[in-house]
Amino acid sequence: MLSEKLFANFKEETGSEALFDQVGYMFLLRSDEEVASFRENVEMQRSLGLKVDVLKPDEIPQYAPHVSLEGVQMATFCRDDGLGDPHEFLSGYDRAARNMGVQIELEAEVTGITVEDGKVSKVKTAKGDIATPLVVNCAGPYARLIGKMVAADVKVEPIKRQIVTTGELDWVRPFFPMVVDVRSGLYCHKESKGMLLGWADKSVQPSFDISVDPDYTDAILEKALDLMPQMEEAEMANEWAGLYETTPDHRAIIGWEPSVSGMFHVTGFSGHGFMHAPAAGMVTAEVLTDKKPSVDTSSYSPERFEKGVLAEETNVI
Numbered sequence: 001m002l003s004e005k006l007f008a009n010f011k012e013e014t015g016s017e018a019l020f021d022q023v024g025y026m027f028l029l030r031s032d033e034e035v036a037s038f039r040e041n042v043e044m045q046r047s048l049g050l051k052v053d054v055l056k057p058d059e060i061p062q063y064a065p066h067v068s069l070e071g072v073q074m075a076t077f078c079r080d081d082g083l084g085d086p087h088e089f090l091s092g093y094d095r096a097a098r099n100m101g102v103q104i105e106l107e108a109e110v111t112g113i114t115v116e117d118g119k120v121s122k123v124k125t126a127k128g129d130i131a132t133p134l135v136v137n138c139a140g141p142y143a144r145l146i147g148k149m150v151a152a153d154v155k156v157e158p159i160k161r162q163i164v165t166t167g168e169l170d171w172v173r174p175f176f177p178m179v180v181d182v183r184s185g186l187y188c189h190k191e192s193k194g195m196l197l198g199w200a201d202k203s204v205q206p207s208f209d210i211s212v213d214p215d216y217t218d219a220i221l222e223k224a225l226d227l228m229p230q231m232e233e234a235e236m237a238n239e240w241a242g243l244y245e246t247t248p249d250h251r252a253i254i255g256w257e258p259s260v261s262g263m264f265h266v267t268g269f270s271g272h273g274f275m276h277a278p279a280a281g282m283v284t285a286e287v288l289t290d291k292k293p294s295v296d297t298s299s300y301s302p303e304r305f306e307k308g309v310l311a312e313e314t315n316v317i
């Protein structure tokens, strides 16, 4: 909810334009268990001020026409959710930071970190060394490798996830929401004049491999056809693979590394970090400048895994 406010006020904050299209997120629910679990979520979300609706099956097509309603008992729909353009947001933050005097070095791979008397003192990069008492580990799927440089165990695993986009489809309307078929795990939303389709293959093992696997693509297309039979008309425009940065409880790690002084982690967003990015950046800046964070970060602490205090985030797609 904090990120949503920051996305919506992006132009005022940074002076840059970035697409934030609040078409809503819709979760399709087909079993009694799914319905019961999402009803609980809705109650909690509403208690926190989120405007989320519960839709009967006959209310779904007005938002998401052509989606198969076979077996669908209910959907949840939060109209304030939306689609953002990661490149535009990243470029806007980059420009705003540089205008404020931040020096950003590209192509400067971090290859080592020096620790002296239990404190971070230097970062070694492909462009030379940087003396510093503070390192922020925000290396996404590579966060564990950065942790290893100071002998810290950062519990982030890289896991391949694939995406398919289609060519133009005349039945995809401008208001078509992000639809998540909870039973199959398929998600889809409009992308350019077609659709973007994705699915989390839970059998994929951790690795840095980002080659496109044709069987993975076929599985996505099959699920998409089940959900939207009209997909038969679609032509594939593109396909790609990237890495989720997955933690054991699918929640981010935000906090100081307990074993080394001067290292702060903000990583492990487990495949939903674009949504968290503005809020995570904001609370990180607040913590590092000794302000009270806008969000209580204690449950994101890196130490929670050792302590066994985990609150698993479910429904990660």
Ligand SMILES: Cc1cc2nc3c(=O)[nH]c(=O)nc-3n(C[C@H](O)[C@H](O)[C@H](O)COP(=O)(O)OP(=O)(O)OC[C@H]3O[C@@H](n4cnc5c(N)ncnc54)[C@H](O)[C@@H]3O)c2cc1C
Binding pocket: 108, 109, 110, 111, 138, 139, 140, 141, 142, 161, 162, 163, 198, 241, 242, 243, 244, 245, 266, 267, 268, 269, 270, 271, 272, 273, 274, 275, 276
């Ligand atoms: C297929 C796919 C679909 C996704 N869909 C969504 C979605 O719909 N919504 C959503 O919210 N999220 C989505 N995500 C997840 C989202 O992309 C990530 O959670 C988010 O990018 C994490 O941001 P980050 O800044 O922590 O890490 P990243 O964006 O991965 O950035 C890490 C940076 O660290 C740099 N780096 C790594 N190692 C080093 C080093 N040694 N030296 C210097 N630099 C280094 C990398 O080059 C990179 O620039 C998706 C991810 C994938 C793969």
